[in-house]
Every structure is written in C-alpha cells, then in structure tokens.
Amino acid sequence: MSSSSDQHRAAATQQGQVPLAIVTVSDTRTPESDVNGAYLREQIAAAGHRVVAYRIVKDEVDQVLEVLDELAAGEARVILYNGGTGISPRDCTYDALSLKLEKVLPGFGELFRMLSYQQVGAAAMLSRATAGVYRNTIIVSTPGSPAAVQLAWEKLIAPELTHLAWEALR
Numbered sequence: 001m002s003s004s005s006d007q008h009r010a011a012a013t014q015q016g017q018v019p020l021a022i023v024t025v026s027d028t029r030t031p032e033s034d035v036n037g038a039y040l041r042e043q044i045a046a047a048g049h050r051v052v053a054y055r056i057v058k059d060e061v062d063q064v065l066e067v068l069d070e071l072a073a074g075e076a077r078v079i080l081y082n083g084g085t086g087i088s089p090r091d092c093t094y095d096a097l098s099l100k101l102e103k104v105l106p107g108f109g110e111l112f113r114m115l116s117y118q119q120v121g122a123a124a125m126l127s128r129a130t131a132g133v134y135r136n137t138i139i140v141s142t143p144g145s146p147a148a149v150q151l152a153w154e155k156l157i158a159p160e161l162t163h164l165a166w167e168a169l170r
Contacts, residue, residue, distance in 0.1 A: 005163075018165045020044055021053035021076035023067055025083035025093045026144060029056055036082045036149045043153055049161065052076050059084045064096035072135040077165040079137060080157070083144030085128045093141055094128035101132030101139060108140065108156060112148075115155050119147060138164045 022040050031037070034056060041051050052075045057063040064084070071079050084093030108131035116124035129152065131140045142152040157164075 015162065015166055018049045018161055019052040019075045019077050020049055021071040021074070021079045022051060022055070023064075023071070023079060023081045024056045024144070025059050025064060025081060026056060027059050027090065029083075031056065035146050036144060039146065039149060040080060040082075040153065043158065047158055047161065059090045059092055061092045061096040064093055065100065068097065068100060068134065068139070072137045072139075077137060077168065078161065079139050081139065081141040082149050085130070085141055085143045087126055087128070091128075094130055097130060097132070097134075097139060097141055100134050101130070102135070103133040105131040105133075111156055112142065112152055115151055116148065119151065133168050136168050138168050 022037050022044075024034050024037050026034075029037075031054075037054060037056070041054070044051050053071050055067050055071070057067050064081075068079070081093055081097070084091045109127075109129045112129040113124045113127055116127060116129075127143050127148070129142050129148075131138070133139065140152070140157060142148050
C-alpha cells in the first residue's frame with residue numbers, strides 16, 4: 001500500500017504542466033547576466049513544465065511585493081524567487097515575502113539550510129530561504145548564488161513541484 005504522499009503525487013501528475021514564474025532579485029543582474037534565470041528556465045522546460053513570466057527586480061521591498069502581487073494574480077502556480085535572502089542591509093526578499101505569505105512551509109528553509117550546510121558549512125545559517133503559499137500560489141525564495149539555486153531546484157523543488165502546485169489548490 002502506498003503512502004498518502006505517494007497517492008497525492010500520483011494525483012498531482014494528472015494536472016499536466018505546471019506554470020511557473022521566475023523572479024531574480026538583484027541590484028546588478030540583467031537578463032544577459034542572470035545565470036539563475038537561464039538555469040531555471042532550462043530546468044523547468046526539461047521537466048516538462050513552462051515559464052509563464054520572468055522578472056528581474058531591485059532588492060527593494062516595494063518591487064519584491066509589486067511583482068509578487070502581479071504574478072500571483074496571473075497564470076503562475078509557483079513563483080521562484082532567487083536573491084535577497086541574506087542578512088546584509090540590502091537583502092529584503094525574505095522580509096518582504098514574510099509580510100504576505102498566508103501559510104509558511106518552514107520545512108523548506110530547514111531542509112535547504114541542512115543541505116546547504118553540506119556544501120558551505122556553518123555559513124548556511126546566514127540563509128533566510130523560505131517558502132509558503134500566497135493567494136493559492138506556491139512561493140519559493142532561495143539565495144541568489146548559482147550553487148544555492150541549483151541545490152534548491154534539484155533537491156527540493158523539482159522532486160515535489162507538481163505535488164506542491166496541486167496541494168495549494170485542492
């Protein structure tokens with residue numbers, strides 16, 4: 001007999017492609033230099049899903065929140081933020097998203113930091129990676145380093161993507 005998670009994953013796969021949005025939070029990246037955006041677009045397509053929006057915004061609370069409201073009102077079922085999760089004065093993504101998340105998925109940040117610890121050691125504690133639900137849309141926020149984005153995608157997001165998107169609406 002399969003677990004309820006297995007049953008949910010099986011039901012989720014019947015929903016087909018998941019529409020995702022990508023938001024890079026950076027004061028310096030451009031569409032040409034945004035390696036995270038390019039990586040995520042490739043991975044999303046390879047997994048059989050589709051990118052319905054892509055934005056680069058400055059590390060400013062109002063810009064992070066404006067794009068959140070815009071994309072949550074659109075077609076995206078999952079919004080992937082990268083960047084702005086550290087503790088420097090300019091890092092505001094976590095602070096902005098924390099104001100809006102209706103349900104927080106603390107396990108995402110916990111697991112991300114655990115996996116990140118294996119790569120960067122104690123510096124993993126500086127990450128404020130988070131995830132949750134806003135307006136029935138899954139929001140995932142990771143650090144902006146390419147290694148962090150790849151780690152989050154491969155180990156946490158991709159394996160549960162359809163399940164996450166399905167759970168938020170069922």
